[in-house]
Amino acid sequence: MNGLEGKVAVVTGASRGIGESSARALDALGAQVVLTGRTVADLERVAGDLGNNPVVVPADLAQAGAGTDLAKRILEVVQGVDVLVNNAGIPMRRLPESITEEEIDLVFAVNVRSLLTLSIGLAGSMKSRGGGSIINVSSVAGVRGPGARVAYAGTKGAVDAMTRALASDWGPDGIRVNSIAPGLIATAIWEESRNTIPGLIEDMEGQIALKRWGYGDDIADVVAFFASDSSRYVTGETLVVDGGLARVSASAAPQVLPELLE
Numbered sequence: 001m002n003g004l005e006g007k008v009a010v011v012t013g014a015s016r017g018i019g020e021s022s023a024r025a026l027d028a029l030g031a032q033v034v035l036t037g038r039t040v041a042d043l044e045r046v047a048g049d050l051g052n053n054p055v056v057v058p059a060d061l062a063q064a065g066a067g068t069d070l071a072k073r074i075l076e077v078v079q080g081v082d083v084l085v086n087n088a089g090i091p092m093r094r095l096p097e098s099i100t101e102e103e104i105d106l107v108f109a110v111n112v113r114s115l116l117t118l119s120i121g122l123a124g125s126m127k128s129r130g131g132g133s134i135i136n137v138s139s140v141a142g143v144r145g146p147g148a149r150v151a152y153a154g155t156k157g158a159v160d161a162m163t164r165a166l167a168s169d170w171g172p173d174g175i176r177v178n179s180i181a182p183g184l185i186a187t188a189i190w191e192e193s194r195n196t197i198p199g200l201i202e203d204m205e206g207q208i209a210l211k212r213w214g215y216g217d218d219i220a221d222v223v224a225f226f227a228s229d230s231s232r233y234v235t236g237e238t239l240v241v242d243g244g245l246a247r248v249s250a251s252a253a254p255q256v257l258p259e260l261l262e
C-alpha cells in the first residue's frame with residue numbers, strides 16, 4: 001500500500017469505533033489526521049496516540065450548518081485537506097409505525113446532510129491540491145433491506161447514491177469518492193440493541209459466511225486502501241465489507257438442499 005506522508009486526512013466520528021481505527025490506520029501510513037466528533041476527551045485520547053501532529057476539531061453534526069461550519073474551522077487549522085473519511089453516524093432501530101418525524105430528521109441530519117455539506121466544504125481545498133479521496137461509511141443496511149431500520153437504511157442508501165453522484169461531479173477535479181458498507185462491526189453502536197434484543201447478536205452472527213463479527217480494523221484497512229494511491233483508478237464504488245452477510249449465503253449448499261447435489 002502506498003504511503004500518505006504529507007497528506008492531511010479528516011476523520012469524522014474519530015472518538016471511537018470505526019472512526020478511531022481509521023484515524024489510527026491513516027496516521028500509521030503517515031497522514032496528519034484531523035479528528036472530529038462531539039466528545040473532546042475521547043478525541044484527545046485517540047489523538048494522544050498519533051504521531052503526525054494530529055488536530056482535534058470538535059463538532060455536533062446533528063446541528064443545521066454544522067458540516068459547512070466544520071469545514072471552515074478545519075481549514076483554519078490545517079493547510080488543506082487531501083482525504084475525508086465521512087464516518088460519523090447514528091443508528092435508528094424503529095418499526096415504521098413507531099418512528100417519529102424528529103427521529104427521521106435527526107438520523108438524516110447526521111448521516112446524510114452533514115456528510116454532504118462537509119464534503120462540499122472541503123472539496124475546494126482538495127481541488128486546489130490537485131485532487132483527493134472521499135470515503136463515505138455507509139452500511140449493509142443500505143444494501144439488503146433490514147427490518148425495523150427503515151430510516152437508517154434510507155440514510156445509508158442515500159450515502160451510496162451520493163457517492164456515485166459526487167464521483168461524477170468531482171472526477172474531473174481528481175477527487176475520487178467511494179463508500180464502504182460495513183456489516184456487523186463490534187462497536188458501541190450495537191450497545192442498545194445488544195441489551196434490549198436478546199439473542200440478536202448470536203442470530204446475526206449465524207448469518208455471516210465468515211462466522212464472526214468484524215472489528216474496527218477490518219474497516220480501517222479498507223479506508224486506508226481508498227485513501228491511498230493504491231485505489232487511484234477506483235471511484236463511485238461501494239465496497240461491501242461484511243465477512244459475507246449481505247450478498248453471500250451463510251449456509252453451505254449441502255446443509256440446505258442436499259438432493260440438489262446428488
Ligand SMILES: NC(=O)c1ccc[n+]([C@@H]2O[C@H](COP(=O)([O-])OP(=O)(O)OC[C@H]3O[C@@H](n4cnc5c(N)ncnc54)[C@H](OP(=O)(O)O)[C@@H]3O)[C@@H](O)[C@H]2O)c1
Nearest residue numbers: 013015017018037038039060061062088089139185187189
Ligand atoms: N458498527 C457497525 O456494525 C456498523 C455497520 C454498518 C455501518 N456502520 C457505520 O459506521 C459508522 C461508524 O459507526 P461505529 O460502529 O464506529 O459507531 P460508534 O462507535 O457509535 O461511533 C460513532 C461515531 O460517530 C460520532 N457521532 C455520533 N453522533 C455524532 C454527532 N451528532 N456529531 C458528530 N459526531 C457524531 C461519535 O462521536 P461522539 O459521540 O463523540 O460525537 C463516534 O465517534 C457509522 O456511520 C455507522 O452507521 C457501523
